[in-house]
Amino acid sequence: MxxxxxxxxxxxxxxxxxxxxxVGRDAIIAFAQEFDPQPFHLDETAAxxxxxxxxxxxxxxxxxxxxxxxxxACLSRSSILGSxxxxxxxxxxxxxAGDVLSxxxxxxxxxxxxxRPGIGMVNFTTKLAGGDGRPKIEMTGMFFMxxxxx
Amino acid sequence: MMxxxxxxxxxxxxxxLGSYTFTAENIRAYSTAFAPVGFHMNADQAEQGLxxxxxxxxxxxxxxxxxxxxxxxxxxxxVRAAKGEALPEIGPSPGIAKVRWPRPxxxxxxxxxxxxxxxxxxxxxxxxxGMVTFVSEGHNGEGTLVMSFEGRVLVQxx
Numbered sequence: 001m002x003x004x005x006x007x008x009x010x011x012x013x014x015x016x017x018x019x020x021x022x023v024g025r026d027a028i029i030a031f032a033q034e035f036d037p038q039p040f041h042l043d044e045t046a047a048x049x050x051x052x053x054x055x056x057x058x059x060x061x062x063x064x065x066x067x068x069x070x071x072x073a074c075l076s077r078s079s080i081l082g083s084x085x086x087x088x089x090x091x092x093x094x095x096x097a098g099d100v101l102s103x104x105x106x107x108x109x110x111x112x113x114x115x116r117p118g119i120g121m122v123n124f125t126t127k128l129a130g131g132d133g134r135p136k137i138e139m140t141g142m143f144f145m146x147x148x149x150x
Numbered sequence: 151m152m153x154x155x156x157x158x159x160x161x162x163x164x165x166x167l168g169s170y171t172f173t174a175e176n177i178r179a180y181s182t183a184f185a186p187v188g189f190h191m192n193a194d195q196a197e198q199g200l201x202x203x204x205x206x207x208x209x210x211x212x213x214x215x216x217x218x219x220x221x222x223x224x225x226x227x228x229v230r231a232a233k234g235e236a237l238p239e240i241g242p243s244p245g246i247a248k249v250r251w252p253r254p255x256x257x258x259x260x261x262x263x264x265x266x267x268x269x270x271x272x273x274x275x276x277x278x279x280g281m282v283t284f285v286s287e288g289h290n291g292e293g294t295l296v297m298s299f300e301g302r303v304l305v306q307x308x
Contacts, residue, residue: 004188035213037220038240051242059243060213064184067209071186080187081200083208085250091243141249144200 005078006148007120010107016073018128019102021065023057023095031061044097056094062101062137063089066126070105079146081119086141095136103128108140112147120145153227155238155308156280159270167222167263170214172206174257180210205254211261211297212249215286218263241279241304249299253290261288261296268300272307279304 025044032041036058039046047055057065095101109123126139152165181190185207188195196204227237255261265286272280282305288297 035216035220037224040240051239058216059245060209060216064180064209064213067207068184068186071184076186076188078187081189082205082254083251085208085248087249088245088247089249090245092245094242 003077005074005145007079007110007112007122007145008148009078010110010120010122010145012107012109014107016070016105017102018066018069018073018105018126019100020131021069021101023062023065023097023099023101025055025097028055028057028061028097031064032058035060052094053096054094055097057096059089059091062091062095062128063139065095065101066128066137066139069101069128070124070126073105075143081144081146083141083143086139088138088140090138092135092137093130095130099136100131101128101136102131113144118147118149120147151241151282151284151303151305152223153230153237154305156270156272156282156305157308159267159282159305161267161269163267165222165265165267167215167218167265169260169262170217171260172210172214172255172257174204177204177206177210177257180213181207184209201254201256203256205256208249208251208297211251211255211288212246212299214261215263215265215288215297219265219286238306238308241306243301243303246299246301249297251297253294253296255288255290255296259290261290263288265301270305273304276304278307280307281305 040050040052041058044055105126111121113119122145123142128137129135189199265284268283270282283302
C-alpha cells in the first residue's frame with residue numbers, strides 16, 4: 001500500500017550514492033549569518049587570511065548538507081521516525097565555496113527494537129569528499145525506522 | 151574558544167551561553183532546507199510519529215548551540231580586547247562525538263545552552279596549539295536535557 005521504504009528495506013552493506021552537490025558561496029554566507037557568524041564563514045577577504053584558507057562552510061552547515069543529501073538519496077521517501085543521536089561527525093577538511101561534494105551513505109547494521117514493536121534501528125556511515133577526492137566529512141550514527149508489519 | 155588561551159582552560163569550568171528560541175517558522179525553514187522527511191514536514195505524519203507533533207531537526211538544535219556559542223565567544227573576545235589584552239586566533243574544530251537528542255524540541259521552546267570544559271592538552275603534532283574537549287548541552291524550560299555532544303576545538307597556546 002505504501003511506497004515508502006521501511007526498516008525491512010535496509011540491510012547491512014547497502015550503499016546509496018550522494019551528490020554531486022555544489023556548495024555555493026551564498027548558501028555558506030546565509031547559513032553562517034543565522035547560525036555561525038564568524039568572519040571566515042561570512043567574508044571572502046577575512047577567510048583568505050584565516051586558518052581555513054578561503055570562504056568555508058560552517059561545520060554545522062556541511063553536516064546539514066550531509067543530512068540533506070541522505071534525505072535526497074532515500075530518507076525522504078522512507079518511514080524514518082527520528083534519531084537518538086550520532087556517534088561521530090568528523091570535519092576532515094574545510095568545505096570551501098565552489099566545492100563539489102559527493103560520496104556514499106552506507107548501512108552498517110539493522111536491528112529490530114526489543115522494547116518497541118513496530119520500530120527498528122538502522123546504523124550508517126556516510127562519507128563525502130570534494131571534487132579532487134579529498135575527504136571532507138564523515139558521519140556515523142543511527143535512525144529509527146518504522147517496520148512494514150506495523 | 152571564549153577568547154582564552156590553552157593554558158587558561160580548567161576542566162569543570164562551565165560557560166553559560168544563553169538561549170535560542172525555536173519557532174514554527176525557523177523549524178520549518180531548517181527542516182525544509184536540510185531535513186525534508188515526513189515527520190518533520192507533515193503534521194499528520196508528525197502526529198503518528200515518536201514525538202506526537204512537529205519537532206525541530208536534531209542538528210537544528212545543535213546549530214542553536216552554535217548561534218549562542220558564537221555570540222558568547224564574540225562578546226568574550228570583545229571584552230578582552232577592550233582591556234588591551236592579546237587574543238588567540240580562532241581555531242578550527244576537527245569534529246564532534248556522542249551527539250544525543252534525548253527529548254524533542256517543539257515550537258515555542260527556548261533552549262538554554264552551556265558548555266563544560268572536560269580536558270585540555272598540548273598537541274605534539276602542532277607546535278603552539280592544543281586541543282580543548284568540552285561537553286555542550288541544551289535544556290528546555292523544564293530543565294530537561296534535549297541535546298548534548300562532545301566537541302573539540304584547536305586552541306592557541308600562549
